[in-house]
Amino acid sequence: MRRLSEIEAREQARNPTGIEEFDRVLGGGLVAGAVVLIGGDPGIGKSTLLLQALASLSERGPVLYVTGEESAEQVALRAQRLGVSGDGVDLLAEIRLEQITQALVERQPGVAVIDSIQTLYSGELTAAPGSVSQVRECAAQLTRIAKQTGITLILIGHVTKDGALAGPRVLEHIVDTVLYFEGDTHSSFRLVRAIKNRFGAVNELGVFAMTDRGLRGVSNPSALFLAGHSREVAGSCVMATQEGTRPLLVEVQALVDTAHVPNPRRLSVGLESSRLAMLLAVLHRHAGIATYDQDVFVNAVGGVRIMEPAADLAVALAILSSMRDRPLPAGLLAFGEIGLAGEIRPAPRGQERLREAAKLGFGLAVVPRANLPRQPIEGLRIQAVDRVEDVLGVLA
Numbered sequence: 001m002r003r004l005s006e007i008e009a010r011e012q013a014r015n016p017t018g019i020e021e022f023d024r025v026l027g028g029g030l031v032a033g034a035v036v037l038i039g040g041d042p043g044i045g046k047s048t049l050l051l052q053a054l055a056s057l058s059e060r061g062p063v064l065y066v067t068g069e070e071s072a073e074q075v076a077l078r079a080q081r082l083g084v085s086g087d088g089v090d091l092l093a094e095i096r097l098e099q100i101t102q103a104l105v106e107r108q109p110g111v112a113v114i115d116s117i118q119t120l121y122s123g124e125l126t127a128a129p130g131s132v133s134q135v136r137e138c139a140a141q142l143t144r145i146a147k148q149t150g151i152t153l154i155l156i157g158h159v160t161k162d163g164a165l166a167g168p169r170v171l172e173h174i175v176d177t178v179l180y181f182e183g184d185t186h187s188s189f190r191l192v193r194a195i196k197n198r199f200g201a202v203n204e205l206g207v208f209a210m211t212d213r214g215l216r217g218v219s220n221p222s223a224l225f226l227a228g229h230s231r232e233v234a235g236s237c238v239m240a241t242q243e244g245t246r247p248l249l250v251e252v253q254a255l256v257d258t259a260h261v262p263n264p265r266r267l268s269v270g271l272e273s274s275r276l277a278m279l280l281a282v283l284h285r286h287a288g289i290a291t292y293d294q295d296v297f298v299n300a301v302g303g304v305r306i307m308e309p310a311a312d313l314a315v316a317l318a319i320l321s322s323m324r325d326r327p328l329p330a331g332l333l334a335f336g337e338i339g340l341a342g343e344i345r346p347a348p349r350g351q352e353r354l355r356e357a358a359k360l361g362f363g364l365a366v367v368p369r370a371n372l373p374r375q376p377i378e379g380l381r382i383q384a385v386d387r388v389e390d391v392l393g394v395l396a
Contacts (some may be wrong), residue, residue, distance in 0.1 A: 012199055015110070015152065018056030021208055021217035022049065024246075025179060025192050027200015030057075030111060032150045034199060035143050037117075037172065038192075039157040039165040040181025045190050045208070046156050049215050050113045051075070051084060058088025061110035064103065068095040068119030082214040095129060097122040097138050104145055114142065116156040118166065130158075135167040143174050172196065183303045189224055190215060191304060194244070204244030222249040222360060225302035235322030238333040238362070239314030240353035241306050247349070247356040249333065251301040252311065254318035259295045270300030271311055279316055279338060286342030287389045289320065310347035312338035313366065316391055326395055331363035336371070342388045346370035354380060366394055 014029030023029050026036070040046050047070075054063045067075050072093045079086045090107060094100055097120050104112060114120070120138040121129040128134070139155065146153045155175065158166040163180075165172060172178050178196040183189055192206040207221035218224060226238060226249060235254045240247055252271070259265070268276045276298055283289040298315055300306050313336035321328050335353055337345040347353070350371035357365055358380040369384040376382075385391055 015057070015060075017053040018059075019049070019053055019215075019217060021206035022053060022192065024244075025194050025200075025204050025206040026177065027194075027197055027204070030152045030154075031176075031199045032110075032152060033147050034152050034177060035146050035175040036152070036154045036177040036179065037157050037165070037175040038154065038179040038181070039159045041159060041163070044181045044183065045210060045215050046181055047075075047115055048078065048082065048210075049192075049208070050115070050154060050156070051079060051089075052082065052214050054089050054111065054113060055079070055084040055086065057111050062090065062107060063088065064090045064092060064107060064109040064112040066092045066094060066100055066103075066112065066114050068093075068114075069116055081212075084214070095119045095121060097141060101141060101145055104142075104151060105149065108149065109151060111152045111154065113154045114156065116158060117142075117171070118158045130167075132168045136170055139171050139174050182305060187303055189218075189303060201244045205246060205248070221246075222356065225250040225300070225304055232327035232330060234325045234327050235318055237314045237318040237321065237328055239306075239311055240333055240335045240357055240365075241308060241310065242347070242349050242353060247353045248304070249357060249360060249362075250304055250306060252306075252314045252318050253299045253301060254315065254322045255295075255297040256291065256319055256322040257295050257297075259293055264291070264293060265295045265297070267296075268298045270303070270305050271298055271315065272307065275309065275312065276315070278340070279312055279319070282338055282340060282342060282388055283316060283319070286387065287392060289323065291319075291323070294323070308347070309337040309345075310335045312336065313344060313368075313385075313391070316388065317366070317394060320391070320395055324395060328394065329364055331361070332366065332394075333357050333362050333364075334366040336366075336368040336385070338388055344368045344385050344387060344390075354382070366391070 012031045016023050016029040057063050072091050118130045121134050122137050160166050176198040180193050182191040188210045190208040194202055194204040207218040208215040237252050239252050280291050314334045317334055335347050346368040354377055358377050365382045369386050372384050
């Protein structure tokens with residue numbers, strides 16, 4: 001036993017993967033002995049991204065790719081299609097845990113990928129591969145080896161129809177980092193989000209574009225989430241959101257139309273559905289905007305998911321713009337949380353959001369008064385609002 005004050009705290013060394021957006025999500029790179037769990041829908045690009053990362057890491061040391069879902073020939077075909085050199089990548093087609101652990105101990109790779117954890121089984125258990133007991137035991141054994149040997153392990157996990165990682169929830173507690181692939185498989189854009197990270201920031205976001213040569217990082221992701229309209233349109237408002245350490249500009253669209261059924265529809269894509277109902281109630285109570293006979297649809301452009309309450313102000317402006325069929329002023333963006341009492345609350349890291357907006361050429365920002373910067377930002381006019389009824393003046 002040692003006292004906490006006697007333990008020397010030192011920064012963990014990082015091993016960059018060679019893919020800048022992937023390193024951003026990981027917190028700067030991989031850490032020796034860390035276990036990373038990455039999940040996502042089938043075909044979204046998990047194996048593709050990790051094969052690209054291993055090819056880059058193989059230039060600095062031995063790496064191992066364990067495939068339990070595909071044959072060795074199928075992995076080789078993918079590498080050939082991606083133009084990835086497999087000279088330094090060891091490949092093992094195996095699902096028996098004991099054989100995999102033996103290969104890890106003997107070869108001592110710097111980084112190993114297990115594709116996937118649900119296909120593995122241990123001969124010491126009678127349960128079938130993918131069962132709760134097998135997944136838990138295999139993950140625990142692999143984590144133990146990673147901590148003892150310093151091997152960085154990346155586990156690919158299946159997801160349920162709801163998008164959550166399949167298997168026991170203890171799996172997420174065992175590992176050091178949990179990443180989720182997001183995005184529509186019919187779109188070329190992919191998002192990788194850190195849900196848990198013992199070596200970096202959570203909710204960090206990496207943005208990729210799927211090409212015929214694999215996944216490529218997007219250097220200016222804000223451009224993806226801003227639709228290019230040929231003319232000004234009603235029901236559209238740009239918001240500045242914060243994903244981990246990165247500010248992003250995202251277009252929020254709203255459509256308000258006369259309901260033709262007794263119960264008007266409330267549909268939200270990429271934003272919290274429960275907050276949409278709350279916002280409509282606040283607009284009615286404090287701003288006199290009634291939507292009880294209107295269908296309301298809200299969408300975040302580009303397939304991104306916005307979970308923070310700072311989207312409230314942009315959603316409210318988009319709804320008002322659609323209701324009145326009047327476009328918002330050109331170059332406007334907004335952010336801020338709307339409370340049940342009608343007050344507009346500040347958003348964290350407002351200065352960074354405003355600087356990102358100015359950098360991309362926006363000229364007007366509607367923000368909570370508490371987010372007013374101490375120093376003016378060149379090229380950006382800022383309009384502060386205190387209550388939801390003040391927002392009506394933006395469309396005047």
